[in-house]
Amino acid sequence: MRYGMFMMPSHPPERELFQAHQWDLDCLSLADDLGYDEAWIGEHFTSPWEPIPAPDIMIAQALMRTKNIKLATGVHLLPYHHPAELAHRVAYLDHLAQGRFMFGIGSGGLPSDYTLFDVDGNAGEHREMTRESLDIILKIWENRGPFEYKGKFWNVNLPDTMYGTLKYFLTPYQKPHPPIGVASVSIGSETLKIAGERGFIPMSLGLNNEYIAS
Secondary structure, eight states, rough: OEEEEEEEEOOTTOOOOHHHHHHHHHHHHHHHHHHHEEEEEEESSTTTOOOSSSSHOOOOOOTOOSSSOOOOOEEEEGGSHHHHHHHHHHHHHHHHHTOOEEEEEOOOOOOHHHHHHHGGGGGGGGHHHHHHHHHHHHHHOOOSEEEEEEOOOOOOOOOOOOOTOOOOOOOSSSOOOOOOOOOOSTTTTTEEEEEEHHHHEOOOOOOOOSHHOO
């Protein structure tokens, strides 16, 4: 049996952010010492009790303090990131982790995050954006030559070589990409269907009979 852990991370709003961050790093280091196989670190923007908007930064630091545990974004909320930029950040972090990184994705669920980023979560726009963003990210990683993507929410142009040296080059360390986990808490989740369609890792905190049956 393998053990993993999920860190929102959750802290009292009055806790100083630097101290909270150090506490989380200590927890990840302890989990590594105890033989945990993996740890997933959450991402939220408008929840004072979950004050981590950049799990990749925490992972980059935790890599320096751990040896074996796999570290994962749990999750990057795709509607709130430009897919071309996130594809590069994730690929870069995958190289730093040397096989110890997993890419968790989700659509988001906090109404306050929807408002901040002007996403219509009530109409399911966040789920549409997640599918489109993931499609773009995977296409960027798969393509060596130029391509153009025109979507509903984002347009991306992967350029041909310019001025003899400028071109796309940063593909993930793990091939074809790091393991991908898909998170959801909604009953009958459209986002979680992505995991089944593509063979990715399904993840959820919805541990009740009604959710599992859906």
